[in-house]
Amino acid sequence: MDVTLHLAQQPEADELLGRSPLAALVGMLLDQQVPMEWAFAGPHTIARRLNADDLDAHEIAAYDPEEFAALLSAKPAVHRYPGSMAKRIQQLCEYLVEHYEGDPTALWEGCASGKDLLKRLNDLPGFGKQKSQIFLALLGKQLGVRPAGWREAAGAYGEADAYRSVADITGPESLRRVRAHKQQLKAAKAAAGQ
DSSP: OOOOOSSSSSSHHHHHHOOHHHHHHHHHHSSSSSHHHHHHHHHHHHHHHHHOOOOHHHHHHHHHHHHHHHHHSSOOOOSSSSHHHHHHHHHHHHHHHHHHTTTTGGGTTTTOOOOOOOHHHHEEEEOOOOHHHHHHHHHHEEEEEEEEOOHHTTTGGGTOOOOSSSGGGHHHHHHHHHHHHHHHHHHHHHOOOO
């Protein structure tokens, strides 16, 4: 993996996301209840606070939980809920160490199908169906991970020329279009009284 992503809208944070599969996974995990840019800048902030160039699943899994929560809580906090997200990140890293020897690329390397990859993503702590489909779409659309049937497994997020999620953000204009799409969905939901 060595591509340019534009999810954090910060060059150094985006560079890390493009070369580090774990950073991309952690950014996706953080992408809830905070602006997308804040979530995807989180891995870079964590790496800086660990005095590292990258994130390492073994190191994070072994980190003292209270110290790791404090690391994420330091100002500016990595997330709106730094304590609970620190726990989730550690659970994700523990899972990767236990099932994939700490190597996130082992999630998709050798996957026979998009359906298989979606199942593997769904098995990750903190990844539900929607988050897994969005990450699968990001892998396929921007990171070149395209097992057979990946678009179908990603559902609507896998559609070409869509502007639904982070999988479709390649710069400021596509970010604007994704935000507009999300605002339309929110307005429709409000109009339906949900």
